[in-house]
Amino acid sequence: MKAIVARDYGPPSSFALADVAVPTAGPGQIQVRIAAASLNPGDIVIPGGAYPVRLTFPHVLGNDFAGTVSAVGEGVTAYSIGDEVFGHSVPRALGALAGAKNPSVTTGTLAQYAVFEAGTPFIAHRPASLDVAAAAALPTVGLTARALITRAEPKPGETVLVIGATGGVGTTVLPLLDGCRVIATGRPGDRDVLLGRGATEVIGYDDYPAGGVDLVLNLVRPTDQLREAARSLKRGGRLFTITFPPPRPEMIDREDVRFELVLDVDGDLGGMREVVGLSPLITGRYRLEEGVRALTDFAGHHTVGKLVVMV
Known part of the structure; x- marks a missing residue:
């Protein structure tokens, strides 16, 4: 063959x-x-x-x-x-x-x-x-997107920052954030596609908001490079990542933030x-x-x- x-x-x-x-x-x-x-x-x-x-x-x-x-x-x-x-x-x-x-x-x-x-x-x-x-x-993007939504539990009205929104997982997860204010990272040429998939706003890869974010979904950056993204979170916010290395609190210097890796190798989340x-x-x-x-x-x-x- x-x-x-x-x-x-x-x-x-x-x-x-x-x-x-x-x-x-x-x-x-x-x-x-x-x-x-x-x-x-x-x-x-x-x-x-x-x-x-x-x-x-x-x-x-x-x-x-x-x-x-x-x-x-x-x-x-x-x-x-x-x-x-x-x-x-x-x-x-x-x-x-x-x-x-x-x-x-x-x-x-x-x-x-x-x-x-x-x-x-x-x-x-x-x-x-x-x-x-x-x-x-x-398969891979659907399983990952569903696991992220299941664990992160985004709520209508929340502000969600999606880092790496243009990839397979990002373009699959955006429609699942209906009712949220979704800030998606991408290139200028990606704007129309991302808005069409459900993003509210498109920003550059390093242009994180100064604050006011309830939830960050990291799809591309190494987990030990999320300190700046974590600063955009409100007190008590949530940061979920699908990348490695495994998250540790000192990586983001935010003890008030829920910081987790989503990796469902056994299909427990579907x-x-x-x-x-x-x-x-x-x-x-x-x-x-x-x-x-x-x-x-x-x-x-x-x-x-x-x-x-x-x-």
Whole structure:
């Protein structure tokens, strides 16, 4: 089969479209004929060697997908051949980060076929109301956006600062802040898109308000670089982040602020069935043969929303 692979640690320009063996479904697994996959930062960062993860090469890239079940392993009863499915998994090499309850791991979704664990909340049947491209774009950003809203509990009338609003998570979470005054960070050219997704105001990446913010959602900055953002919060405000390193009070010098990392590796805050009503923003579509260019564009350009590879 055809797949986008990393042959060694390196930048996206070193990735390649290659022929690799079709993975087979073992006990408790499903094989899926991939129809579409979307790109995430991990597709670049992990094979780039930034994390101490030992990959086996050639490494097939990709986490998020939509497709059709093409084979079922022994013991699988929730899925049948021909079922339309979608979801999120991490490379098998990162299995230790996939959660302890029902880990969702894959052989790589930027490929014609991939294998997944069947018994995980991060894979579900795709409803007919969700088209293939949207289903592939939704998993990681939808799960993250929903977890953020569940934990942060924004209330109508509150002022919310969204740092990194132009990305996949940001453009998915903005519509969920209905009723709030939403200040979104972005570039001048992003203004119309962000206002259309629900932002009230668009500011530069370092132009934080002087105060009056109830809630900060940090989607891009390293957690130890949020001191200035924290100063925009009212006394008793909340700051939620999806980035590392894990937050510590001294990073923001605000003992009165609730400062937390949102990382739901076990799906305790909801799985794929709970995010089907969310609306990801797709701004680029590529064919599998263009997968290397898609990853190169994603790494080198300012991307708004999600990029999808149609397989």
